[in-house]
Amino acid sequence: MIATLVVVAILVTGASGLMAVAFHRRPALGQALACAAMCLGALAGVVAAVAALLAPAAPELALPWSAPGGAFALRVDGLAAFFLFPVLIVPALGSLYGVGYFPQARLGAKAIRLQLFFGLITGSMALVVVAANAILFLAAWEVMALAGFFLVLTEHQERDAQRAAFVYLAAAHAGNLALFAMFALLGRMAGSYDFSAMAGLAAAGGAATAVVALALCGFGMKAGILPLHFWLPGAHSSAPSHVSALMSGVMLKIGVYGLLRVAGFFRAPPAAWGTAMLVLGGVSAVLGVAFALAQHDVKRLLAYHSVENIGIIAMGMGLALLGRARGDAALVFLGFAAAVLHTVNHATFKSLLFLGAGAVIHATGTRDLDHLGGLSRAMPRTAALFLVGAAAICGLPPLNGFASEWLVYLASLRTVFDVGAAPHPHIAAVAAPVLALVGGLAAACFVKVFGTIFLGHPRSHHAQHAHEASASMLAPMLVLAVVCAAIGLFPAALLPALARAAAGWSGLPLEGLGRSAAEAGNSAWRVSAVAAALIVVGLAVALLRRRLLRRPQPGAETWGCGFARPTARMQYTGSSVAGMLVGSFRWAFFPHTKVVAPHGVFPHRSMYSTYVPDTALERGIVPALSWLAQLAARARSRFLGAVQFQALLLVSGLVALLLWLAFGGVQ
Amino acid sequence: MRHLVALVAFLAFLLLSPLLLGVVNRVKAVFAGRTGAPLLQPYRDLRRLLGKQAVYSRTTTWVFRAGPVVGLAAVVAAGLLMSFGGAPALLPFPGDFILFAYLLGLGRFFTALAALDTGSSFEGMGAAREVTFASFAEPALFLCLVVLVRATGSMSLSGMLRAELPEIWHTQGPALLLAAVALLVVALAENARIPVDDPNTHLELTMIHEVMVLDHSGPDLAFIQYGASLKLFLFGALVVRLALGFPFSSTWWSLLAFLGGMALFAVVLGTIESTTARLRLIRVPQLLVAASIMGAFALVLILR
Numbered sequence: 001m002i003a004t005l006v007v008v009a010i011l012v013t014g015a016s017g018l019m020a021v022a023f024h025r026r027p028a029l030g031q032a033l034a035c036a037a038m039c040l041g042a043l044a045g046v047v048a049a050v051a052a053l054l055a056p057a058a059p060e061l062a063l064p065w066s067a068p069g070g071a072f073a074l075r076v077d078g079l080a081a082f083f084l085f086p087v088l089i090v091p092a093l094g095s096l097y098g099v100g101y102f103p104q105a106r107l108g109a110k111a112i113r114l115q116l117f118f119g120l121i122t123g124s125m126a127l128v129v130v131a132a133n134a135i136l137f138l139a140a141w142e143v144m145a146l147a148g149f150f151l152v153l154t155e156h157q158e159r160d161a162q163r164a165a166f167v168y169l170a171a172a173h174a175g176n177l178a179l180f181a182m183f184a185l186l187g188r189m190a191g192s193y194d195f196s197a198m199a200g201l202a203a204a205g206g207a208a209t210a211v212v213a214l215a216l217c218g219f220g221m222k223a224g225i226l227p228l229h230f231w232l233p234g235a236h237s238s239a240p241s242h243v244s245a246l247m248s249g250v251m252l253k254i255g256v257y258g259l260l261r262v263a264g265f266f267r268a269p270p271a272a273w274g275t276a277m278l279v280l281g282g283v284s285a286v287l288g289v290a291f292a293l294a295q296h297d298v299k300r301l302l303a304y305h306s307v308e309n310i311g312i313i314a315m316g317m318g319l320a321l322l323g324r325a326r327g328d329a330a331l332v333f334l335g336f337a338a339a340v341l342h343t344v345n346h347a348t349f350k351s352l353l354f355l356g357a358g359a360v361i362h363a364t365g366t367r368d369l370d371h372l373g374g375l376s377r378a379m380p381r382t383a384a385l386f387l388v389g390a391a392a393i394c395g396l397p398p399l400n401g402f403a404s405e406w407l408v409y410l411a412s413l414r415t416v417f418d419v420g421a422a423p424h425p426h427i428a429a430v431a432a433p434v435l436a437l438v439g440g441l442a443a444a445c446f447v448k449v450f451g452t453i454f455l456g457h458p459r460s461h462h463a464q465h466a467h468e469a470s471a472s473m474l475a476p477m478l479v480l481a482v483v484c485a486a487i488g489l490f491p492a493a494l495l496p497a498l499a500r501a502a503a504g505w506s507g508l509p510l511e512g513l514g515r516s517a518a519e520a521g522n523s524a525w526r527v528s529a530v531a532a533a534l535i536v537v538g539l540a541v542a543l544l545r546r547r548l549l550r551r552p553q554p555g556a557e558t559w560g561c562g563f564a565r566p567t568a569r570m571q572y573t574g575s576s577v578a579g580m581l582v583g584s585f586r587w588a589f590f591p592h593t594k595v596v597a598p599h600g601v602f603p604h605r606s607m608y609s610t611y612v613p614d615t616a617l618e619r620g621i622v623p624a625l626s627w628l629a630q631l632a633a634r635a636r637s638r639f640l641g642a643v644q645f646q647a648l649l650l651v652s653g654l655v656a657l658l659l660w661l662a663f664g665g666v667q
Numbered sequence: 668m669r670h671l672v673a674l675v676a677f678l679a680f681l682l683l684s685p686l687l688l689g690v691v692n693r694v695k696a697v698f699a700g701r702t703g704a705p706l707l708q709p710y711r712d713l714r715r716l717l718g719k720q721a722v723y724s725r726t727t728t729w730v731f732r733a734g735p736v737v738g739l740a741a742v743v744a745a746g747l748l749m750s751f752g753g754a755p756a757l758l759p760f761p762g763d764f765i766l767f768a769y770l771l772g773l774g775r776f777f778t779a780l781a782a783l784d785t786g787s788s789f790e791g792m793g794a795a796r797e798v799t800f801a802s803f804a805e806p807a808l809f810l811c812l813v814v815l816v817r818a819t820g821s822m823s824l825s826g827m828l829r830a831e832l833p834e835i836w837h838t839q840g841p842a843l844l845l846a847a848v849a850l851l852v853v854a855l856a857e858n859a860r861i862p863v864d865d866p867n868t869h870l871e872l873t874m875i876h877e878v879m880v881l882d883h884s885g886p887d888l889a890f891i892q893y894g895a896s897l898k899l900f901l902f903g904a905l906v907v908r909l910a911l912g913f914p915f916s917s918t919w920w921s922l923l924a925f926l927g928g929m930a931l932f933a934v935v936l937g938t939i940e941s942t943t944a945r946l947r948l949i950r951v952p953q954l955l956v957a958a959s960i961m962g963a964f965a966l967v968l969i970l971r
Contacts, residue, residue, distance in 0.1 A: 374786070376728045387730075387780075396773045397766060409765045416817050426970060429813060433962075436768070436809035440802030443776050447798050451783030451791075455730060519761075526760040530744055533758075534770070538740035541890060545736060548886045549721055558724040558785045559881050561871055572783070572791020580799045584952065 002051045003061030003074050006130055009045030009088060012037055014123020016095070017116030020104060024112060027104035034115045035095045038122065042092035045126060049084040052076040053497045058504065060132070069193045070135030078501025079264070082340050083129045083257050086347030090249045091122040093476035094242035097355055100472035101362055102240055114154050114240065121147035121246065125254055134183040134193040141179065141254075145172040148251060151243045152235045164234035167617070171221055171231035178218035179258075185211050186265065195265075200507070203266040203273075212273055215262045216280075223255025225314060226284040229307045230617035233295075236303035237367070241358020244299055248306045249351035253343050256313055260339070263321060264505045274321030275425045281314030282434045289441040290585040293448070293578040294612035297367045298357045301449060302350065305393060308438060309346040312408060313339045315431055319411040320506070322428060329512030331414050334520065336505060337498040338407035345400040345487060349392035352480040356386035359469035359477075360453060364462040369452045369574040371462055376454040378466040381474055383454040388481040390446040392488065395439050398531030400484045403491035406527065408435060410520065444581055452574035459568050489531055492524035575610065582612070590615060669755055672918045676751035679926065680904075681743070684896040685709035687903065687933045694937025709896065713889050721885030726786040734781025735883060735890040741774035742897045750825040751904050752925025753832070754918055759825035764812050767824060768805070771857070771898065775801055778891070782879035789871045793878035796948065800863065800875070803955035804856045810962025811846040811853070815909070817969050818843060828905070830921070832912040845965035847910045852958040854902035856951070858895065861940040863951050873948070903932045 016037035023030030052059050058077035065072035076084070095118060104111035124147060127140035149172070153165040183193065189207055190198040201208065221228040232252075236244045259277075263269060288307030295301035320335025359382045360375060361367055376383035392399035412431035458464040468474075487494070499517035503510040560566045575582075582589070591612045598606040640646075689706040696703025705711075723731070748763040748770075750756045756763070779794035815827040818839045836843055856863040859876035871878050880891050907928040946954060 374726075376730060376784075380728075383728075383730075391773070391776065394772070394776065395769060396776060397769050402766075402769055406762060406765050410762045410822070413762070413813065413816055413822055416813055417820065429817075429966065429970060432813050433806040433809040433959075436805040437802065439769070439772065440798075440805035443772055444798035444802050447776060447779045447783070447794060451780055451794065455728070455780065455784040456786035456791075457726060523760040523762055526758050526763070527766055530747055530758055530766060530770075533747055534740055534744040537743045538736055541736045541739050545732075545886050545890070548717060551720075553721045553723055553885075555725045556722050558726050558787045559789075560787060561789065566787070568786070570788050571786050572788045572795065577783075577791065577795040577798075580795065580952075581802065 002048045002055060002059035003076055003130075005044050005048035005051075006074065006076055006084070006126070007061065009041045009048060010123045010126045010130075012041030012044065013088065013091065013126065014119055016041060016119035016122075017112075018119075020112045020115040027108070027111070031099055031104040031111065031115065034119065035099055038095040038119060039092045041122075042088040045084055045088040048076065049081040049088075052081040053078060053500070065136070067135050067139075069187070070139075071133045071194060072136060073132040073194060073196075074130045075132035075195065076130050077504045078497065079257070079260060079340070079505050080129050082344065082498070082501055083253065084126060086250050086253060086344055087125045087129055088122065090347055090351045091118065091246050093351070093479055094118070094246050094355075097242045097245075097358070097473050097476045098240075100470040101242060101358055110154060114151065114243070117147040117150040118243070118246070121151065121251070125250060128254055129257055132195045134187060134195070134198075138176075138179060138183060142176065144251070144254065145176060148172065148235075148247060151247070152239050154240055154243065155238065158238070160234070161238040164231075164238040167231045168235040171228075175218045175221035175228075178214045178221070182211050182214035182218060182262070185214070186262075195261075198265045200267050201265050203269045208266060211262065212269075215259060216276075219255040219258035219262070220280075221255070223252050223259065223310050223314075224284075224307050225280055225310060226287055226307060227616040227620065229284070229288070229310075230614055230621050232307065233291075233300045233303040233614055234617075236306070237297055237299035241299070241354050241361060244302070245351035245354035245358075248303060248354060249347040252306055252310055253347060256310065256317075256339070256343055259314075259317060260505065263317070267507065268327075269321050269324055271322055271325040271425065274318045274323075274325055275427065276318070277314050277321055278318030278428060278431060281311045281316075281318055282431065283311070284308065284314060285311030285438045286434065286441075287588055289438055289445060290581075290588060291612065291614070293441065293445045294582045294585070294589060294591070296369050296575065296611070298360070298369055298372075298449065298453065299354070299367055301369075301445070302353055302357060305442070305445070306346070306350060308442065309342065309350065309393070312405065312435065312438065313342045313346070315435070316342060316404075316408050316411065319408070319415070319428065319431070320502075322415065322425075323411075324506050324508075327508075328414075329508050330516035330519070331411055332506050332508060333499055333502050333513045333516045334407055334411035334414060336502040337495060337517070337520070338404055338411055340498060340501065341407060341487075341491070341494065342404035345392070345404045345484075348480050348483045348487070349389045349399075349401060352385065352389035352477055352484065353393065355473070355477050355480070356382055356389060359473050360466075362469065362473070363466040366460070366462045369449065371460040372453045373456050373459040373463050373568065373571065374454070375458075375463060375466050379454075379468045382469050382477070385474070385477040385481050386454065387450060388484055390450050392484045394443040394446050396443070397527070398485070398488045398534060400487035400491070403488055403524070403527070405435065405439065406491075407520070410523075441581065444578065448574050448577040451577065456571050457568035459571070459573075489528055492521040492528065495521045495524060588615060590619060669918070670757075672754040672922060673757050676754050676922055677746060677757055679922075680746050680749070680751060680897070680900055683926070683929075684900040685713060685893065687900055687929060688896050690930060690933035691937045691940070694934050695941050698937070698941035709892070713893055716889035716892070717886050719885040721883075721887055724785050724882050727784045727882070730777075731781045731784040731882075732887070734777045734784075735887040735894070737777040738774040739890040739894040739897075741770045741777075742894045742901070745770040745901060746897065748824055749901050749904055750828045750908070752908060752922045752928070753828060753830045753912070754922060755825040755829075756823075759823045761822035761826075763823045763825075764827075767901075768808060768812075771901075772801070772805075774894065774898075778879055781883075785882045787882070789874075789878050790881055792872070793875055793881075796875045797879060800856055800951055800955060803952050803959070804853050807849055807955055807958040807962050808853045808857075810959060810966055811850045814842055814846045814962065814965045814969050817966075824905075828908040832908065836912065839969060842965040842968040843909065845961045845968070847906060849958040849961040849965070850902075850906050850909065852954060852961075854899075854906055855936075855939070856955055856958075858899045858902060860936060862943050862946045863954065865945050868945075873945075900929070903929050907932050
């Protein structure tokens with residue numbers, strides 16, 4: 001029953017875009033129906049996920065499907081159920097947002113295409129998450145990857161979008177290749193492509209190591225773990241904002257899901273896997289936020305923050321794997337809960353931020369931070385909702401980002417007690433200070449983002465004529481902000497369900513995990529108590545302030561050390577806020593800087609511009625691939641390269657095969 | 668009984684924090700050969716500011732008005748987690764120091780945003796410096812706290828700073844000493860004291876914390892100044908308890924001794940402020956990285 005409901009959700013969301021096609025003559029109706037289908041499908045899926053979390057055993061479903069080695073087998077265990085929430089809720093809210101942001105009535109075919117692939121990617125992601133067979137998983141994965149390509153290419157006439165979509169497609173298929181190899185290996189080890197057969201594989205030996213390395217390549221590419229994140233900033237900034245929200249908030253998480261799923265197949269994984277994941281996560285987190293600090297484009301900046309947050313999730317996964325290597329139930333629970341909860345949390349606040357950024361772009365027509373400013377006057381609601389997202393992504397209490405980062409801290413501190421006693425590497429003890437550094441940098445970055453976009457004076461005429469976003473754009477953001485606050489205020493409520501999911505994932509008995517969940521829950525309730533105290537004290541101070549300042553207060557110009565005519569150009573820009581920190585990460589960047597310094601007593605014209613490209617893409621992937629292309633061009637002789645000769649080779653190969661079959665073939 | 672002590676300590680934190688600033692200023696006056704303001708001058712300043720009107724820049728929005736309120740509420744909430752002089756905190760739990768650090772971060776976030784809301788480049792400078800130095804200070808703080816977690820076997824501030832801390836000095840002395848010095852540096856940076864920032868400077872270009880609050884006036888400024896003194900008290904409580912763990916059997920005596928220690932902390936702070944020069948701004952990250960390295964050495968010592 002529950003699994004059937006999930007199938008319904010997959011079909012309804014997947015086909016929701018057809019409404020837009022069917023009613024293309026009445027675009028407003030078509031879009032409304034597509035949005036309604038998306039929301040209904042998501043509702044069905046969410047109900048099913050809640051029911052699956054409460055059910056005593058994971059609901060399963062098998063349908064006839066005649067693919068070689070494949071079976072249409074679905075399984076909604078705790079891990080899948082937790083991932084279903086962001087996978088379905090964020091796109092549903094995104095399609096509602098699209099009604100105001102990307103209206104079919106105005107944009108026509110472009111909007112129809114977008115809705116078609118928006119539905120398709122949602123359905124395929126939900127199918128990936130519940131698939132219990134490798135062939136089905138890969139098929140759904142491919143649909144997701146291709147739908148993503150078309151979504152990035154929505155603005156297909158723009159060169160940036162074309163390039164970003166091409167890089168995305170190449171990266172996605174390189175990742176797919178790794179996944180094919182990985183599942184082929186797994187299928188050989190388990191003797192079947194069913195996930196049920198793959199559970200409980202031994203983690204020793206070269207094959208297991210190869211599987212994990214391939215999973216890190218394939219799933220890591222999708223998740224955007226450094227240095228495989230290179231496709232992500234371009235793709236996320238070129239797509240329309242609700243697509244960016246979906247890709248950054250949800251699609252990356254499918255990579256996380258894959259990593260967790262494959263790690264769950266193995267019995268007692270060695271500590272090296274956890275260490276590798278922890279180190280990769282730490283590096284991604286620090287460098288992701290450092291690159292974010294250096295960006296001027298608000299959507300590229302948010303995309304780099306996804307790299308950072310995926311890093312934090314990977315740190316949680318790494319700690320959970322270390323716990324399994326050790327047989328330490330508490331560490332497994334804390335790491336797993338941190339990773340899964342941060343996945344859900346990041347999906348909410350990152351979507352909120354992308355939708356907020358979309359509202360800003362819609363209102364001003366620019367993505368450049370240093371052309372914005374002062375928008376909190378024209379767009380007070382967007383500003384307030386964006387602020388909730390910004391505080392949440394910095395991990396500030398009492399919002400949800402704090403809850404999951406706190407769990408990562410607890411997990412890393414747990415390793416501090418028995419570090420040195422094998423197999424905990426010493427490096428696990430440094431996870432907490434690294435996370436603190438990331439938190440500090442993220443706060444700096446969002447002070448820059450919020451301050452530059454919403455505060456001060458408008459820096460350009462774009463920003464001067466901004467208008468508040470429409471209700472259909474604000475409503476999804478409000479829902480996401482409420483989720484951020486709710487999880488942040490009551491994180492303890494989710495911990496028992498996370499403990500059950502952790503038991504299913506790790507194969508450890510539920511008692512031990514439940515006990516540590518109860519312990520963490522006790523602490524989490526105290527976090528809630530402090531959050532309540534924070535709110536009460538804040539309200540009391542605000543009331544006191546209101547009593548003291550009863551009359552309307554006089555206004556004045558901002559203090560400028562006696563200078564009475566400040567202009568908007570005198571403000572600190574986003575680049576200057578981040579300047580010192582970007583300077584200290586110079587070793588990781590290769591900034592393109594153009595300076596024309598002022599000369600003489602009456603300087604004529606001076607300028608300064610700086611742009612930080614992606615180091616992995618510009619310094620690694622592109623040079624390496626162009627070298628490879630040159631090499632290939634040299635290897636291709638004129639004779640072998642001729643089309644006629646290749647056709648001849650093809651035909652003779654085919655004839656040879658047919659002859660072989662005709663004279664006996666495979667006996 | 669324990670709860671009563673905790674409550675009394677919390678009230679002492681709320682009431683005595685401004686006095687700490689009074690002592691620091693008096694020590695600085697003595698060093699400079701002046702008589703100095705009365706010890707209770709900070710209280711008078713607060714009362715004066717609370718009675719005044721406020722002037723708001725026409726550029727500002729609700730963010731500017733929310734800054735001081737959130738800043739003060741965050742520090743008071745952080746006080747619920749701090750253990751004063753060995754007595755347990757009001758709301759202790761494993762991992763509470765993380766919430767403590769992030770609450771202070773919340774206050775900083777809103778103070779910096781309020782500064783940017785004025786559209787002034789001076790306040791922008793202040794905000795940029797504050798968040799930059801905070802991201803260098805944060806790892807140093809956490810390294811020290813991880814050292815304390817390992818040394819004391821406890822994950823809550825109340826457990827780390829409990830009565831047995833003096834015995835741990837016998838076994839883990841070097842690591843704790845390094846951590847205490849690093850924590851002192853972090854405390855100086857977080858509270859905008861010399862050598863990181865000069866609270867009495869008169870040149871906006873060189874300020875950090877003070878320049879962020881240039882446009883605040885009246886009750887808002889009172890909230891900010893009171894919040895700053897509370898924050899100084901919190902860091903003082905951490906450093907004092909770590910450096911001078913008084914092994915008294917009675918909790919009341921140890922609370923009294925702790926308050927004496929806080930007075931000593933204020934004297935030390937005043938002495939540092941009077942005898943050292945302010946660092947150039949570009950040197951400040953180096954100081955904080957040095958504190959991080961000290962914390963890392965302490966971690967190596969304690970993990971070996």
